[in-house]
Amino acid sequence: MLFEAMLAVVIFALGVLTLGKCVENCLRAEKFRREEGHARRLLTNRMTEILSNAIPLSDKSSEKWDKGPWAGMELSTIRTPLELKNEKEQELFGLYQVTLELKWKSGGDVVTKDLIFYIYPRQR
Numbered sequence: 001m002l003f004e005a006m007l008a009v010v011i012f013a014l015g016v017l018t019l020g021k022c023v024e025n026c027l028r029a030e031k032f033r034r035e036e037g038h039a040r041r042l043l044t045n046r047m048t049e050i051l052s053n054a055i056p057l058s059d060k061s062s063e064k065w066d067k068g069p070w071a072g073m074e075l076s077t078i079r080t081p082l083e084l085k086n087e088k089e090q091e092l093f094g095l096y097q098v099t100l101e102l103k104w105k106s107g108g109d110v111v112t113k114d115l116i117f118y119i120y121p122r123q124r
Contacts, residue, residue: 032106036113038069039102043115046075046100051119057098073104082118095120 049055061077082095100115 028107032111035104035106035111039073039104039111039113042070042073042075043100043102043113046077047098047115047117050077050098051117053121057119057121073102076101076103 050057057077057079059079062074063077064074065071076099078099078101080097080099082092082097084092084095086092096119098117098119102113104111
């Protein structure tokens with residue numbers, strides 16, 4: 001009888017430990033989902049600012065955030081000219097590829113998210 005009671009307690013303890021591990025994994029996944037949502041919003045906002053000429057675009061820049069939901073994130077912007085030709089083999093000038101790369105730490109690991117788009121700046 002005592003042995004059966006001890007066996008039941010051991011099985012119950014293993015079940016509780018397993019359930020605790022599942023809850024921990026769910027919380028970690030939810031935290032990562034929230035961080036990724038903030039990252040996606042930041043990349044989209046920066047792309048919109050660049051496309052609307054709200055901020056000047058240089059060949060390479062880097063920016064760190066210290067406050068708000070983006071605390072600890074670092075955004076790198078790289079602009080590279082595209083060397084393309086049209087159907088008549090003529091060079092197309094003024095086209096650029098812009099790469100936005102966002103890095104942050106999540107649970108001890110460095111996470112990276114990229115956004116690549118093309119622009120043709122307005123001629124003045």
